[in-house]
Amino acid sequence: MDTTSPVPENNIELKNYTALSRETGPVNIDAPLEPVLDISDIQGNALPGFNKPHQYVLCFKMHDTLSGKKFLKEILPHISTLEEVLAFRRLYRARKKRLGYKPKDELGATWLNISFSYECTKRLTPSAAAFKSEAFKVGLAERSSSLGDPTSPDNEGSPHNWILGGKDNVPDVFIIIGGDRQEQLQEKVVFVKEIATAFKLECIYDEEMNTIESDGVTGLEHFGFKDGISQPGVRGRLSDMPGDYLQERYIAENVLPDSLLYGYPGQFLSWPGEFIFGYPGQTLDPLIPGSISTEGPIWTKNGSFMVFRRYKQDVKMFWKYMLDTSDELSKQGKFTDMSPQKLAAMLIGRWPGGAPYARVQDKDDKALGADKMANNYFRYASDSCPVNMVNGYQDNYPQSKADPIGLTCPMSGHIRKVNTRDTSNDAGGTLASFQQRLLRRGLPYGPPLFNPLDPNTPDPAKGNRGLIFLSYQVSIENQFEFLRNRWMSNRFSPRNPGGDDIAIGLNGNYDQDRVRAGMVFDEEAQPVNLSTSDQWITPTGGGYFFSPSLSAITHVLSESNNV
């Protein structure tokens, strides 16, 4: 691969997508009619996502319900909507396009969203008893064992030891604040804490999150991998106007059906009812909308369930395994050019820079990893090939080859465990992959560890680093939990020959000593078994929440007659 490929910023010419863009995709006679989203009612971190480099989580106990309702009325105008977040994003991109660089000094915004636990929601309105989701009702700590979490009280990852959301410290209110500038973010945090205190809300947890950048690669998590590349594209329009889509479509209109199926190349479009209540969900045919998603109380429309998990990451231990094991594999002569990075790329499914292992196997290609037009475009069941784009973009990177058995990209690789793409899985065809998608909105906490391959590298933070995982979905059970329980920590599904998700998974199966085992193939297509009981990921807190619409907060949750 020629690593001198044009950098993506120069390569992408967004067609007509301006700050006031009203047509972001093809108006094709074959295009399915997508619903108009209630953009002023949906919270903006669910859609389109804050996407801010600096964020803050605040969790509160609401000791007095009536005061809590007053707090909601007070905070309401500060809650950011889909419309506001998207408008800013488009303005930002338009300025970036004209300037030729990021308008960091010119533009900045600070966004806020809010979510509630089941117990809190019930106190705010009796109608919350109509929620159907068992997971939401019993809470994360009760569900923890089915997610592969440690159960022994001796283990830091057991809910007994969680710093938040364990047996006795479940928060009522979850607030996330995201901003472009840390000082503005801090001001907002102080502001929220002050009014919360005024209305008898006790802050029981707060944590700052920051994006990590290294060697020119942005958006890294602590193990050093570019995160958040494969987000689902969400169908839906912003107005009645045809083509006024939330998710931009980049494949040329005359390339059918690809232009109807994808946002960015490889980014399958999902119906919004998979993430936001009140809209059609997926069916077996991706171009036919399903029934309207609902959940218990009528006021859940335009709302979404939010999963919060605090994962501590042991970066040194992760890379020690990669170093030792890659060294061993090299000595056995099973792989040429084996390295810690290559082994990690096999187990993640992407290189640290984000390049899909299915497309490049020799070494990382940071240009590919950063190129939104190509970094999510690959298949497993069949070869991929370049498609015509609206902007004349040329995908000159190596294409992926059919790999149904996982000879190249291992079936136990993380991204292959959680998204089977065009291959079938234990739940049938691609519908299962569509219905298990999440809108991931997490960011790292704690300072990065530099030179993690050096066992003597100093760590002033003493291991206090990890990921604040956030996801939005309409079903905690069928989306977030399904991925954790049915796919990531099941050795045999979604496809075999596979194994556990060694890199990001957890194994809570009885008597397996938390060992994660998987299989990769060497260059002669012979299986090589890998396993470890190293606890690279330790859950240390979290919770299940509901993120309601602004109208639900206005008319139901903050309404004092509801108590």
Place this chain on the structure above:
Amino acid sequence: MKLERFHPPGNMTDFNNIPNQLQQWSDAISGWIDGAIQIEQGRLPAGTPVQFFNATKTDPSGQSFIQDIIWNAFPRTLVLAYGKEMAYPKSEQLFSLGDKRPGLPTAPPFFPCPVGSEMWKLWKDLLYRPLDEYCEFRVERDPNTQKILRIIFTSEPPEYWQALHGDELQDANGNFAYKFTGDKNLMLDLYHEYVSKEVKLEDLACKQDYDYMGTDKDGKPVKIQVFRKGDYNPYNMWNSTKGIMHLSHPNNFIQAEIQLGADATILRQKNGKPVVQADALVCCSGYGGTSRSSDPTIGASVNDLARLGAYVTILDPIGLYMHDLNTEGFTKPNGESIDPREYFKVVRGDEAGGMIERAVFEVPAKEGFTVSDLKIGGVPINWGGQVAEHINIKITGNAVGPGTFKNPMLPCATFCCIDVKVSNALTRVSDIGDPIHTGYQETFKNDQGTFGQTLVSDLKDGLSSAVQEAKPYREMSGIPAHKKR
């Protein structure tokens, strides 16, 4: 090296002491495979080799890749049609073979006959479990408290029991062709051991012929025989209302699995591009059940291997198997995790080999509580389906010599429809040109994207003849309607 003979499912040993039974079983499997190959040969243009092979007759050269094809035990058809909450209780009901299928309102009964006819009344009295993922279960509850005492799972194919009964099994064309020696007393012993001491031999046999109305090659109505008087009755009361011994859903049989495997080696295209996606492929090819987890997964997995140009077959011993139960998150009343070896007892099949044919999920007597007192993720077990959805089912595919074949891709033979107001399940596979039910729309009208592999010029010549061959799909398959699903 060629396989010497096919072995019984899960290497079960019941046939070992029955004269000639092991060879008879191998002959039946071999015959079903040959029949399936013959059907595929009829679909392909003249001179095009079939990629599906009989391991006792063909020893292809090249590297071999063994792939377990895994799917979930709980019926996706019920989930798509009713939602999970309603699917649990539905999954524990029995349904009449004379009625329409649950979750598939436009699909005809499995054995269509004029409603009210004598023929229909016979089917009406037979009941089956609506569990169409090659794994069925029976929930036994305390009659007073309704708490679950045990859940009995099976993946044993009905053919195994027909063979044990000494019946004559049908070939791929519906002809009675494979006669077994059988051992009725052994069969009765097994029923006594696993179901009830009250079982009598006469309870297990058909008391009359069972027929239904199909059509012949010219489309004329014709009576098709399924069971003859005195044959083993897979829907007997000890395998329906009063117990469970083996699979009962009419789609759950081993011959169907072989035919599906063979069908899936046919490459398909739409608008000149390969059909790859599992649900689109099952609709395009016309094999298997459209809304299940199993058939689209099996079909697409086999087709993936076939598109690599490999010989493909199902690994011996051919059977339908529970592979494992994942009990992560299963907890006792005191919050401790359960030991699956104590709670999920494998009683038939090969547990170590992941070929489980029968297993019982129950609480060890020493514990003093019931299955309903267990929780999964903090939620009490109220339905058998809550456990079933943690079971993996499998068959094992074997692909040999990728790159051997460059077969043409045939156009779609069938298509599917959906009406989401009625159900999210795809409710029927229609012959090309058939009318669409009111309210339904055609699915997968487009192929599923631009793929690197497209039709190449040297294959196009064979395609036009293949188009013609594919049109009379049902007739040329010769397979009886009740075996086509």
